[in-house]
Amino acid sequence: MRIALLGATRGMGRAVARELARRGHSLFLLGRNESELERSAKDLEIHGAPSPVRHFRCDLSEPSSFAPALEAAIEALHRLDAVVVTAGIFASQDDLENDSALTAKLLDTNFTQTILFCEAARKCLLAGGGGTLCVFSSVAGERGRKPVVLYGATKAGLTRYLEGLDHRFYHQGLRVVTVKPGFVRTSMTIGLKPPPFAADPHDVARTVVRAIERARPVVYVPPIWALVMAVIRWLPRWVMRKVNF
């Protein structure tokens, strides 16, 4: 497959890109920082991606950069079979409550800008006859919860958008893969105490890459979270008010 990735220099995106490289997929990197893109491209070539892995500047906070970046990907790879979006930011609920600028940035990045990017990617994929759009949401969007009120809200919105997108464009050939990670040990979560079922990025990557290859609409990683969230979704409100998870 020929795949463009936004956010592949860091965290889970890096792990997913490596797993794709290991399986020999052709990759194109989108991101903010040229030198980081350069280094990650080298890393992916050594991990087995067809050389050269090219890259292009694309900043989630600049929607005008989306279309040119995706066009650059199509030009380099000749066509695009999939777009993977792992970019996004996280901040603790306490930090967000004390910093409205940070809150605005989080809401904007994780919801508005991410969706604008998905729209651009959707258009590119449909113009090429269809393809897979794989986006990282979170289990935090499944239920309103005390420690992730704001972050969870952005991810809930994103999840619903992706669900609708899948319904609307499925018959035109768009395959939407919504990834819902539980707790993953990345530099983003180093401040937090790992709960049960905490996963390492490379475990996540294997599951996600299989889902991309088979175009599964919803993936929980690690898979145990499907069960955990099924229970949490059905907990009555008075229980959610009492417990602190």
Next chain:
Amino acid sequence: MTSDTPSNTELRSCSPVVPVSGWGRFPVSEAHLCAGERLEQVARHTVLSRGLGRAYGDAALPATPGEALTSTLFADRLLSFDPESGILRAEAGCPLWRIIEVFLPRGWFPPVTPGTKFVTLGGMVAADVHGKMHHSQGTFGRHVVSILLQVADGRVIECSPEHEAELFDATLGGMGLTGHILEVAFRMHKVPSPWIVEQTETFADIPSLLAALRDAGEKWPFTVAWADLLNPPPHFGRSALMKGRWAEPHEAPSHPPKPKRTVRVPALFPSWFLQTWMVRYFNRLYLYRARRNQKPRIVHPESFFYPLDALLDWNRLYGPRGFTQYQCVLPAEDGFERHIRFVHRLRELAAPVFLAVIKDCGAEGRGLLSFPRPGISYALDMPMMARTQAIVDALNEFVIAAGGRVYLAKDALTRPEHFRLMEPRLQRFLAVRDRWDPQHRLHSALAARLFGDRR
């Protein structure tokens, strides 16, 4: 706000104060862990870099509880590989297992590997690790081409045997005290096949083992011995010598070996769990199996180089009290007489040696604090007990008299006056450190304990 203040994103990638310890789970301290994909940014505000935490003692602990350490684990990219020269350059947090996973199927292997693949490249340089191939390959540092180092004042310096050689020498085995290691370039080895030929030989006592270990070193690139120093005679000193070399293509399966299955030890073991009698029985069983299994055979490189890695978190077997690994090297130029006395000393002290690994050491490396020197090295795992400090003191006195030294990556208990006596190169190391870091901005619990840093 100065331009040096970390942005929100960087601040968030520092953890609150969390307990940290080395692999021996003794001593335990507390630190903020700061992490990120861009090491150069993260490292600017911390007192030390920390990788996978496989140093046994206090080498990767803060001097004062609550200081900020860099976790290098997210800076793990492979940056370039030249198949002509075999030179691989990678970020310091890159774990050894990743290098093996990527390169073994293509016929390359690191020239030197310690007994676990769960170490980072930065850690391999900082401890100047050695392994079963020390007699043939020297330490890891011998194969390092260059190091990118962020020194105490924030400058990033590239050092190598040709450029800033003194800083380079102090960084090999310098336990991270010369600067934050950002990148490492080293020469990989081409291997004829991705499999190992292993042959085991067993011995009834230490003198015959030592002679065989010395002889085997001339023919085999990898040698290591395992001895029972816990059971009373006649079992005391019974031992097995493992010899290995890379298999030639015609001897080995044509396909590369699959990754090994691993089992994780749960966190529930109490300190009383591992009892001397259990380990005694285990040792006897192990030797019984080794005796029956002495024919050459083709084995997985991971089971040959990393037998303990199959059991993830095996240090938990010792429970919360933890354990220490006492590793020393004793010269063997004038025969094995003092080695026999060393082993007898262990018996006199009734040292509870749950695991003893004996290795042949070759020439001394160029690292100013690199551990190995010509002789034989003993690595002895002992549970932490009230008398462990006394045992280590007594062993250190023996080692000083014999002209040997201990391994800082394993050490937690050596006293500063003992270390000064066994390490004549220390003054040179401290002089280099003072030149690059006069205020000792980079420091660790180990430096505070052994070099007398202010706390």
